[in-house]
Amino acid sequence: MKQHIKRTVKDILTHRFLNAVTIVTFAFAVLIVGAFGLFFINANHTMDTWKKGIRMLVYLKPGTSEAARLDAKFRLQDIAGVKEAVFVSKTEALTNLRELMKNRASLLDNLRENPLPDAFEITIDPSVRPESGMSSLAERITALSSVEEVEYGQKWVERFTGFVNLFKFTGYGLGCLFFIATVFIVANTIRLVLYSRREEIEIMRLVGATDRFIKEPFYYQGLIQGALGSAVGLLVLFFIYLSMVNQVDKGFASDLISLRFFDIGVILEIVLIGMVVGWIGSFVSLKQFFR
Amino acid sequence: MNNHAEKTDKNAIIRMFHVHMRYDAKHALADISIDITKNEFVFITGPSGAGKTTLLKSLYLAQPVTEGQILVDGMNLSRIPKRRIPFLRRKFGIIFQDFKLIPSKTVYDNVALVLEAMGKKPRLIQKKVKSVLRVVGMEDRAQAYPLSLSGGEQQRVAVARAVAGDPKIILADEPTGSLDSQSADTIFTLLEMFHTRGATVIIATHDQRLIERTSRRIVQLEAGRLQSVADI
Numbered sequence: 001m002k003q004h005i006k007r008t009v010k011d012i013l014t015h016r017f018l019n020a021v022t023i024v025t026f027a028f029a030v031l032i033v034g035a036f037g038l039f040f041i042n043a044n045h046t047m048d049t050w051k052k053g054i055r056m057l058v059y060l061k062p063g064t065s066e067a068a069r070l071d072a073k074f075r076l077q078d079i080a081g082v083k084e085a086v087f088v089s090k091t092e093a094l095t096n097l098r099e100l101m102k103n104r105a106s107l108l109d110n111l112r113e114n115p116l117p118d119a120f121e122i123t124i125d126p127s128v129r130p131e132s133g134m135s136s137l138a139e140r141i142t143a144l145s146s147v148e149e150v151e152y153g154q155k156w157v158e159r160f161t162g163f164v165n166l167f168k169f170t171g172y173g174l175g176c177l178f179f180i181a182t183v184f185i186v187a188n189t190i191r192l193v194l195y196s197r198r199e200e201i202e203i204m205r206l207v208g209a210t211d212r213f214i215k216e217p218f219y220y221q222g223l224i225q226g227a228l229g230s231a232v233g234l235l236v237l238f239f240i241y242l243s244m245v246n247q248v249d250k251g252f253a254s255d256l257i258s259l260r261f262f263d264i265g266v267i268l269e270i271v272l273i274g275m276v277v278g279w280i281g282s283f284v285s286l287k288q289f290f291r
Numbered sequence: 292m293n294n295h296a297e298k299t300d301k302n303a304i305i306r307m308f309h310v311h312m313r314y315d316a317k318h319a320l321a322d323i324s325i326d327i328t329k330n331e332f333v334f335i336t337g338p339s340g341a342g343k344t345t346l347l348k349s350l351y352l353a354q355p356v357t358e359g360q361i362l363v364d365g366m367n368l369s370r371i372p373k374r375r376i377p378f379l380r381r382k383f384g385i386i387f388q389d390f391k392l393i394p395s396k397t398v399y400d401n402v403a404l405v406l407e408a409m410g411k412k413p414r415l416i417q418k419k420v421k422s423v424l425r426v427v428g429m430e431d432r433a434q435a436y437p438l439s440l441s442g443g444e445q446q447r448v449a450v451a452r453a454v455a456g457d458p459k460i461i462l463a464d465e466p467t468g469s470l471d472s473q474s475a476d477t478i479f480t481l482l483e484m485f486h487t488r489g490a491t492v493i494i495a496t497h498d499q500r501l502i503e504r505t506s507r508r509i510v511q512l513e514a515g516r517l518q519s520v521a522d523i
């Protein structure tokens with residue numbers, strides 16, 4: 001075992017260039033798949049935080065009595081998918097509006113009476129699926145007798161969710177495709193290595209080396225290339241990620257998007273998968289070469 | 292004749308029966324039958340293209356014969372499964388006509404490779420490689436790469452690699468081919484030394500100097516045919 005690893009390391013050092021080519025190839029594949037995965041993870045994560053923050057405004061009919069209002073509150077809270085219903089009176093709403101308008105709030109002084117309706121601000125349970133659950137929830141709320149209108153940012157939520165879902169499926173598809181492509185590329189690179197070393201391999205055979213002895217370092221090389229390639233790919237991805245975090249932090253969207261990288265478990269998984277791919281790549285090319 | 296054949300039968304390490312080898316239409320070996328005894332020292336000679344290299348190759352299955360049978364140390368070459376070929380080859384120490392040293396490996400690693408392939412222990416490998424390199428006078432160049440060596444030096448490394456695994460049979464293809472007479476002498480003396488240690492030595496050569504000065508058996512090839520087996 002120790003001897004094999006020694007031979008492998010020696011081999012890699014002797015054939016630095018070809019090994020570097022394989023590792024770079026690997027790194028590229030991991031970078032592309034990783035970028036995809038990272039986008040997906042972050043899109044999902046962002047969706048979740050947005051969903052948590054999705055509110056629905058339920059406007060009450062003018063002149064709703066206190067008792068009817070209380071009744072509405074209980075009815076709202078009984079509806080599945082509603083987490084909380086907070087009453088916002090039209091006076092409070094106007095104060096909020098004044099605050100929002102700040103120095104232009106004087107415009108509101110000219111109003112003879114408060115034009116805003118009383119309302120409930122509803123926090124929605126994150127389990128409600130924005131693309132389907134929101135509209136049916138809104139329908140049920142509108143059906144309540146004292147409710148005039150329901151308002152929520154439906155369109156963009158629906159669109160974004162649709163987009164993420166589309167991305168999820170193409171993501172899985174592309175992931176598989178890239179996995180196969182990587183195996184293929186790695187197998188080809190290793191075959192190139194084998195081809196460039198065919199004389200050496202032939203000599204080893206002539207002096208009595210078994211095929212197993214000749215193949216062994218290539219398997220280890222595949223594993224090492226897989227591990228190093230994935231590590232390099234992830235490292236590059238991490239730097240790209242860092243620079244993007246910087247951009248977002250400086251930019252306007254910092255409140256809306258919070259980015260994060262793969263956690264350590266996923267990183268280890270990726271490196272492990274890289275090693276498996278390296279091994280399979282070696283296996284495929286060795287199989288062809290040694291027929 | 293029969294009597295003689297039976298005597299050699301027991302002591303023969305290599306037996307060839309009516310061996311033919313064709314490359315496409317070309318007959319490289321034609322009806323070769325020959326016995327080589329254990330610890331014999333044999334020259335195979337003949338003009339260029341006579342089939343000397345082909346004959347040696349047929350022994351370690353670098354080229355399967357088209358017809359006939361070959362026995363090496365009790366193994367019937369036509370019945371050896373592919374996975375056993377490496378073990379057949381370990382019976383031989385081969386000095387190739389074109390050396391076949393691995394250019395990306397040092398002298399040391401080239402020699403060590405044979406022993407590693409045999410699965411020897413690292414400590415033993417180290418000791419053995421040093422010792423054979425010393426024997427051929429290349430211990431100082433152990434860390435050099437083959438292409439930085441002169442032809443004679445490469446040949447000596449090839450000899451070291453051939454004998455490192457203590458083979459029963461040494462095959463030397465034109466071992467003094469491109470050497471001046473002094474380097475040739477060194478190599479030849481080395482081969483004689485391994486012969487006295489018990490190895491069977493087969494040398495393919497058209498170097499007349501080498502042949503003239505020995506009283507060994509000479510096998511003469513001519514266009515793939517055995518001309519005469521001169522026993523002396």
Ligand SMILES: Nc1ncnc2c1ncn2[C@@H]1O[C@H](COP(=O)(O)OP(=O)(O)OP(=O)(O)O)[C@@H](O)[C@H]1O
Pocket residue numbers: 314317318319337338339340341342343344345346388497
């Ligand atoms: N791989 C091959 N394919 C086709 N013909 C070959 C091949 N190898 C050898 N030959 C032919 O077989 C014949 C014998 O070749 P071989 O190499 O055995 O000769 P040789 O006696 O070793 O010659 P030399 O003294 O030049 O080394 C030659 O005519 C050669 O052209």
Ligand SMILES: [Mg+2]
Pocket residue numbers: 343344345388464465
């Ligand atoms: Mg020859």
